[in-house]
Amino acid sequence: MFNKMDKYLRLYGMPLGLLALVLLLKIAFYDVPLFSSRNLGDILLENVSVAIMALGLSFIMISGEGDLSFAGMFSLLAVIFAKVSNSTNNFLVAYLSVTVIAVTVNFMIAVLVTRFKFSSFLVSIAVLFMASGAEKALHQQTTLVNDPTILSFSTIKFGLPLVVWLMAIVYFVSYLVINKTKFGFSLKIVGENNNAAIEAGINSNRMKISAYVIAGLLIALSSSIEATRVGAIYQQGTFYMLPVFAACYLGSSMFVPGRINVIGTLVGVLFLGVVEKFLTMISVQSYIVSITQGVVLIVSVGLVSFKNRVKIVQIKLYNRG
Amino acid sequence: MANTVVASFRGVKKYFGATKALDGIDLDICADEVHAIVGSNGAGKSTLMKTLAGEHVPDEGKLYYLDEDITGLVPLEIQKKGIQVVHQVLNIVESMSILENILLACPPTQNGVLNWKEGRVKVQETLDFIGIKFDLNKTTGSLSVSEQQFVILARALVNKPKVLVLDEPTSRISLEETNILFRVIRKLKAHGTTTIYISHRMEEIYQICDKISVFRDGKLIDTRATKDLLKDELVTMMLGKKLDVFFPKTVFNIGSDILKVNNLQYKDKINNVSFSVKQGEIVSLVGAVGAGKTEIINTIYGILKSDSGEVFINNNPVTRNHSPSMAIKRSIALIPEDRASQGMIGDYSVKNNLTAINMRNVAKNYFIDPKKENCVAQTLNDKLNVKPNDINYLISSLSGGNQQKVVIGKWLADPYKIYLLDEVTAGVDIGAKSEIYGFLGELAKEGAAVLLATSDIEEAMGISDRIIVLFKGRIVKEIDPRNTSKDEVLSYIMGGEKVVQ
Numbered sequence: 140m141f142n143k144m145d146k147y148l149r150l151y152g153m154p155l156g157l158l159a160l161v162l163l164l165k166i167a168f169y170d171v172p173l174f175s176s177r178n179l180g181d182i183l184l185e186n187v188s189v190a191i192m193a194l195g196l197s198f199i200m201i202s203g204e205g206d207l208s209f210a211g212m213f214s215l216l217a218v219i220f221a222k223v224s225n226s227t228n229n230f231l232v233a234y235l236s237v238t239v240i241a242v243t244v245n246f247m248i249a250v251l252v253t254r255f256k257f258s259s260f261l262v263s264i265a266v267l268f269m270a271s272g273a274e275k276a277l278h279q280q281t282t283l284v285n286d287p288t289i290l291s292f293s294t295i296k297f298g299l300p301l302v303v304w305l306m307a308i309v310y311f312v313s314y315l316v317i318n319k320t321k322f323g324f325s326l327k328i329v330g331e332n333n334n335a336a337i338e339a340g341i342n343s344n345r346m347k348i349s350a351y352v353i354a355g356l357l358i359a360l361s362s363s364i365e366a367t368r369v370g371a372i373y374q375q376g377t378f379y380m381l382p383v384f385a386a387c388y389l390g391s392s393m394f395v396p397g398r399i400n401v402i403g404t405l406v407g408v409l410f411l412g413v414v415e416k417f418l419t420m421i422s423v424q425s426y427i428v429s430i431t432q433g434v435v436l437i438v439s440v441g442l443v444s445f446k447n448r449v450k451i452v453q454i455k456l457y458n459r460g
Numbered sequence: 461m462a463n464t465v466v467a468s469f470r471g472v473k474k475y476f477g478a479t480k481a482l483d484g485i486d487l488d489i490c491a492d493e494v495h496a497i498v499g500s501n502g503a504g505k506s507t508l509m510k511t512l513a514g515e516h517v518p519d520e521g522k523l524y525y526l527d528e529d530i531t532g533l534v535p536l537e538i539q540k541k542g543i544q545v546v547h548q549v550l551n552i553v554e555s556m557s558i559l560e561n562i563l564l565a566c567p568p569t570q571n572g573v574l575n576w577k578e579g580r581v582k583v584q585e586t587l588d589f590i591g592i593k594f595d596l597n598k599t600t601g602s603l604s605v606s607e608q609q610f611v612i613l614a615r616a617l618v619n620k621p622k623v624l625v626l627d628e629p630t631s632r633i634s635l636e637e638t639n640i641l642f643r644v645i646r647k648l649k650a651h652g653t654t655t656i657y658i659s660h661r662m663e664e665i666y667q668i669c670d671k672i673s674v675f676r677d678g679k680l681i682d683t684r685a686t687k688d689l690l691k692d693e694l695v696t697m698m699l700g701k702k703l704d705v706f707f708p709k710t711v712f713n714i715g716s717d718i719l720k721v722n723n724l725q726y727k728d729k730i731n732n733v734s735f736s737v738k739q740g741e742i743v744s745l746v747g748a749v750g751a752g753k754t755e756i757i758n759t760i761y762g763i764l765k766s767d768s769g770e771v772f773i774n775n776n777p778v779t780r781n782h783s784p785s786m787a788i789k790r791s792i793a794l795i796p797e798d799r800a801s802q803g804m805i806g807d808y809s810v811k812n813n814l815t816a817i818n819m820r821n822v823a824k825n826y827f828i829d830p831k832k833e834n835c836v837a838q839t840l841n842d843k844l845n846v847k848p849n850d851i852n853y854l855i856s857s858l859s860g861g862n863q864q865k866v867v868i869g870k871w872l873a874d875p876y877k878i879y880l881l882d883e884v885t886a887g888v889d890i891g892a893k894s895e896i897y898g899f900l901g902e903l904a905k906e907g908a909a910v911l912l913a914t915s916d917i918e919e920a921m922g923i924s925d926r927i928i929v930l931f932k933g934r935i936v937k938e939i940d941p942r943n944t945s946k947d948e949v950l951s952y953i954m955g956g957e958k959v960v961q
Contacts, residue, residue: 319573319574320569320572320573321567321572324560324567324574327553327555328553328564331553331554332552332553334549337515338535338547339565340535340536340565395555396555397555
């Protein structure tokens, strides 16, 4: 009985704790209409890009690698999207071109990381700065998406903005892929124990490359949405870097403790979104938001390593041979 | 012997750079037998099995499985044909359940969707065959190492292989569990599965194997039926020379108590343990996995903090701020259980490993003096007879036995009063074992107290002056190895007689 409770606490304690924290905020600041339906819709809408980007990073992290390049690629792709859609007046062409670029770049990162054993941290940070350099070069004049059909994507359908539904679908499909297919199963094995993957006959390089390619697809989607939603973009990706990482790590402290997982990432994004909204509503300085997100990242990293610490010591003691 | 041949090697050669890991191996493995592969570390046993598993492709020669050429197939194809290898390293995925871990290579799918229900039946059958019970939903990270070993075994057996390779399967499991494993091997034999068994433990090989193939320096020396091969002859074949003294048993002048432990308590691992070790004495702590040997050693060295109880060194009580660095100052040396992660620095040379403990020996005015360093390391290296005799060699590229000699050697530069050794001969071949026993004898002769934690009963009986048997963190019995038998020690280890001291 106690064991069972302990187990559920390990799996669901964190999301319940977060919920309690949010309710506490709500009670303490009862005059702030945090949960008005308008605000809830806004929170979702404002976090669609972050959520999809965090999902892409989750795929890479599940495969046992890491990535920072998204922070630079995000705004570069959004600018390219705006330029192409303005000159062709066809958002599909724009979306396809950013997808091709994102997938190609991520594929190249993946090849360097897997085939040539480059550090994913260094390769992706290099790509981050290259992308943000390229973005500055493209920013000769302000880019704004001026196609009215595109800007209508934020319209409400079935009670929520269209892009929020899109995000929900992407998350649902990803959840199925990770948890219900052999591909997802193999990806998790590769990420956690590469030798076990080799023994099980899984081509780990191919799995990792697939994860990067999926992340490429997702970041292209994410930045296209951002471009249609915001209209003007300048170095936006770097502002999203922290919430994306914090969401993934926060997510890894729940449901499957110590492991990045799809639902955890979504909960992480939403929690950070609620906190950010709250902080803007009580009109604190914007730097407070960054500091809060940083604290969340450190606390969640701490929680994950604390939970796993006992286990790590055990492995060290017994993994001889 | 009219048995059909299931797997055969024909002139298999494998090179790693300039070293010949396998030098023209011709070997037939027959159906329905348990075939032992023995040899010193670096003799080519593991390389041969990795070749069979498809992880290495031979540079020359062919492999056959039931007269079918399987040379160059990838591991998964070979597994599908019916050859399964249980490696020495347990590659489990900790966050996943036992069920998922057992079906790692072959998750059952239905229309592309994982179907664990179907797999559950298959896994349960396998576990029943092994005769072990698991809650299939439990995560493997929460299992003990020996339970993990059985998960890996189940993973290999779930697809009913024709050939099963077990690489040192008993190094982590207790005696009872070894018996379970042997029952499984016999059952497999009755079901027509051939087992290839790799082990350093002679008793096990004689207990379970029908045939023995001896390897040395990448060559197959001979294959014989177990009953026609005497132990002494086997050892001679493995080493290529006669082993004169395996246990250099000598009794020295035993002095006064130098290490004394009083009512030591640590969680549920150490339970009211008291004993002492005298100058010039070798004392063995024996017991099953989880009996508390490592914990006692680590408490004395200051890695673990005891809950209560006292440790005296030279009649001086050890204070609460005891730590490994204090332990070294108090003249305690530790050769830890996990050589690779605790005993050595793998990316460093033999020289740097040997001089790591007391750098003052090799320093001149706060700076390391390369001449002194070379001189100290070379002297130790010669004394230890490390092969190859090159102090600039990376320690991780040495064989297990030679690595262990270096790990011990770094404590020989200065005389220490107390030597704590934890499973000092685990994964060490018989030649190096004998040399290590020689070093321990010398230490005792020079008046050091040696405390040895071991799960090898023969070792404990061969070299120690006293044996302390532990069961679940408690001292069950203190035995004089001269007046006892292996079976008696064994019965105490299993907790047979619960007489305290």
